Amino acid sequence: MDTAHADDVKKTVRTYIFVFVALMGLTVITVAISYLHLSVTAAVTVALIVATVKASLVAMYFMHLVSERKAIYWTLALTAFFFILLMFLPIFTDQNSTRLFH
Amino acid sequence: MNIPYTSTARPDxxxxxxxxxxxxxxxSEVMLFGALFSTYILLRVNAVSWPHGYEILNVPLATLNTVVLISSSVTMVMAWASLMMKKFDKYKMYMGLTILLALVFLVVKYFEYSAKFEHHLYPSTNTFLAIYFTVTALHGLHIIGGVIVNAYLWGPGSKMWKTDPQRFTNRVEVAGLYWHFVDLVWIFLFPVLYLL
Structure with a gap:
């Protein structure tokens, strides 16, 4: 967005408002689903999918990742790799880590 | 001394x-919060029993805070967009709103914490509350940090708009990137702690 012009910004303002509405809608959905009291596995899956969609909207549009430079994409690719590794760390370190889902 | 490439892009x-x-x-922040999420997973999957967040925590208040924080992200990006359109007055309004919404978030969080303490629910009470207080307090510190930076950019820091508007716009964009990240963390914290 370094070279963005005022006209482009005017257009993106509409996008921001659309994203705002989408985020509010998804917040309502995620809260509503929690009242259904699904099984733990289903609830975790649905909640994380909704949260990931919301987070992607924020990252793509508010943080301008839809049009960024390569240096940032590479930084984030490396971060994503280590983040995923970090999330799997409990599984590597513990043999009984599936207890919750039994 | 001149710091290089504060307003123009570095060629490489x-x-x-x-x-x-x-x-x-x-x-680095992703790794910091990631480590805590990873800790949460390890503690939860190994726990014999784990409470549902909604049985202990206040979901309506947290939903309100989610709305407040998402709104503050929108006003933050609008503050930056206003500067891109050379509308300084609108910038002041949107940045002011962003700060106000952040303060609302903190006040709501204060009431949530107070209610827990009144019921003698502390980090030492159980593992769930330990991870709840650790993660939300760290997130709260990030909010406070953001408020300080945004207040500077709203107040004394905004003088730069007259001397170096491009550099100032970049500062607001960078502060915004941080602010959206804090919002993004909350988007995960909210369902993980309150709804599951």
Whole structure:
């Protein structure tokens, strides 16, 4: 967005408002689903999918990742790799880590 | 001394330096919160029993805070967009709103914490509350940090708009990237702690 012009910004303002509405809608959905009291596995899956969609909207549009430079994409690719590794760390370190889902 | 590439892009990265800088910082933040999420998973899957967040925590208040924080992200991006359109007055309004919404978030959080303490629910009470207080307090500190930076950019820091508007716009964009990240963390914290 370094070279963005005022006209482009005017257009993106509409996008921001659309994203705002989408985020509010998804917040309502995620809260509503929690009242259904699904099984733990289903609830975790649905909640994380909704949260990931919301987070992607924020990252793509508010943080301008839809049009960024390569240096940032590479930084984030490396971060994503280590983040995923970090999330799997409990599984590597513990043999009984599936207890919750039994 | 002149700091290089504060307003124009560096030819090799295509970015002004502060932008690459904030993204590297955010990458480290991903690992910081990631470590805590990983800890949460390890503690939860190994627990014999784990309470549902909604049985202990206040979901309506947290939903309100989610709305407040998402709104503050929108006003933050609008503050930056206003500067891009050379509308300084609108910038002041949107940045002011962003700060106000952040303060609302903190006040709601204060009431949530007080209610827990009144019921003698402390970090030492159980593992769930330990991880709840650790993660939300760290997130709260990030909110306070954001408020300080945004208040500077709203107040004394905004003088730069007259001397170096491009550099000031970049500063607001960088502060915004941090602010959206704090919002993004909450988007995960809210369902994980309150709804599951």
């Amino acid at each position: 990265t295509g970015l002004y330096n502060a932008k690459l800088g904030i993204w590297l910082f955010l990458a």
